[in-house]
Amino acid sequence: MHIAFFINDLEREHAGYTTTVLAHQAQLRGHRVSYLTPHDFILRADDSLCAHTRSLPKKKYKDSEDFFATLKSDKCKVEPVDMATIDVLMLRNDPSIDAETPWAMEAGILFGREAAKRGVIVLNDPDSLGRAINKLYFQSFPTEARAETLISRHATDIKAFxxxxxxxxILKPLQGSGGSGVFKVDAEAKSNLNQIIEAIGRDGYIIAQSYVPAAKKGDIRLFLMNGRPLEIDGKYAALRRVASPDDIRSNIHAGGTAEAVEIGKTELAVAEMIRPKLVADGMFLVGVDIVGDKILEVNVFSPGNLGSCSRLAGVDFSVPIIEAIERKVSIAAQYARRFDNRHLAIL
Incomplete structure (x- = not known):
C-alpha cells in the first residue's frame, strides 16, 4: 500500500504529532509512505493528477524520532508521482493555520476530490470536509449533544445571549483551532465584553456558547474511528485535558496537561448520538471534545494527541487505524471500486 499524508507544511510538523505516529506505523507494516503539502499538486494537460511527494526510504527506523529526522533530511526522495498510483491520501492539514493564504486552506479538499475521482481513497472524505471547514459544521449535530450556541457578529446579539x-x-472565532482566540466571559470579565467581541469579530463571525460547569475539570478528547469510539481490549483512545490554573483552554498546545480518563456510559452515549452524522459524512478518524454530556468540538481535520492516548492506556492505537485503512484498500480492490469514496471511508 502506498499512503500519502497531506499536511500544512513540514516545518510545523513534530515527531510526536498524530500524523507522524500514523505514518511511522504504516512504514513499520511495510507500506510506502509519502508526504505532500498544498504547494505540491500538479494537474497536467492530459488531465492526470500528480504531486511532488516526499517519500521516506524503506528501512528499519529505531523509533518515531528517527523516522521524523529522516523525513526532514535530504535522505527523502522528492519527485512527481501520479496520484493514481497512490492507494490512500490522508488529509491531515489544519485549514485554519493557512488563513492568511486562502488558496492553501482548501487545497487538500479541492485536489482530494480530484484524487478520489481517480480511484484514490481519501480520508476523511473531502466533500464532507469542504462542509466542515469551519465550526458551523458543529451545528449539524443533535442539539441534545452540544452546548447551546449562538453565531453572530453583532454585539447586541452576543450580549443578549x-x-x-x-x-x-465562552466566546471564540468561527474559524480557528488549538484554542486560539477562546475567551470565557463571567462577572469578572463582563467589563471587557466589548473589547473581546471586537477582537474576535475582526476575523469574522463569533461563536458564543453556554458555559458547561463540568469544564472546570477539563475536557475529554475521544477518538472515533469509522463512527465508533476507538478501543483496544476495552481501553479507549481518550484522555482528559486539564487547563493550567491561569488559562481556561485545555488544549495541549495552549498549556493544558493530559491525564488518563475512564470512558463511561455518558461519553459513549454522546459518541453514539453523533455517530450517524459522522458515518453519513464519511468521517473515518475524528477527535471529539466532551464536557459532561456535551460535545464542545468535533475535529475532523487533524485530531491530535493519539500518541498521548496510547502512552496513557499502555497500548498502540495507531495499529487498529492502519489496519482499518488496509482493510479499505482491500475492499476497494475486491469490489473493483464500486463504492464511492464517502462510503468506502467508513467501511
Missing amino acids: AKQHGGNI
Missing part, C-alpha cells in the same frame, strides 16, 4: 446565560459564556 450572555444575559440569558447569567453572564457565563
Whole structure:
C-alpha cells in the first residue's frame, strides 16, 4: 500500500504529532509512505493528477524520532508521482493555520476530490470536509449533544445571549483551532465584553456558547474511528485535558496537561448520538471534545494527541487505524471500486 499524508507544511510538523505516529506505523507494516503539502499538486494537460511527494526510504527506523529526522533530511526522495498510483491520501492539514493564504486552506479538499475521482481513497472524505471547514459544521449535530450556541457578529446579539446565560459564556472565532482566540466571559470579565467581541469579530463571525460547569475539570478528547469510539481490549483512545490554573483552554498546545480518563456510559452515549452524522459524512478518524454530556468540538481535520492516548492506556492505537485503512484498500480492490469514496471511508 502506498499512503500519502497531506499536511500544512513540514516545518510545523513534530515527531510526536498524530500524523507522524500514523505514518511511522504504516512504514513499520511495510507500506510506502509519502508526504505532500498544498504547494505540491500538479494537474497536467492530459488531465492526470500528480504531486511532488516526499517519500521516506524503506528501512528499519529505531523509533518515531528517527523516522521524523529522516523525513526532514535530504535522505527523502522528492519527485512527481501520479496520484493514481497512490492507494490512500490522508488529509491531515489544519485549514485554519493557512488563513492568511486562502488558496492553501482548501487545497487538500479541492485536489482530494480530484484524487478520489481517480480511484484514490481519501480520508476523511473531502466533500464532507469542504462542509466542515469551519465550526458551523458543529451545528449539524443533535442539539441534545452540544452546548447551546449562538453565531453572530453583532454585539447586541452576543450580549443578549450572555444575559440569558447569567453572564457565563465562552466566546471564540468561527474559524480557528488549538484554542486560539477562546475567551470565557463571567462577572469578572463582563467589563471587557466589548473589547473581546471586537477582537474576535475582526476575523469574522463569533461563536458564543453556554458555559458547561463540568469544564472546570477539563475536557475529554475521544477518538472515533469509522463512527465508533476507538478501543483496544476495552481501553479507549481518550484522555482528559486539564487547563493550567491561569488559562481556561485545555488544549495541549495552549498549556493544558493530559491525564488518563475512564470512558463511561455518558461519553459513549454522546459518541453514539453523533455517530450517524459522522458515518453519513464519511468521517473515518475524528477527535471529539466532551464536557459532561456535551460535545464542545468535533475535529475532523487533524485530531491530535493519539500518541498521548496510547502512552496513557499502555497500548498502540495507531495499529487498529492502519489496519482499518488496509482493510479499505482491500475492499476497494475486491469490489473493483464500486463504492464511492464517502462510503468506502467508513467501511
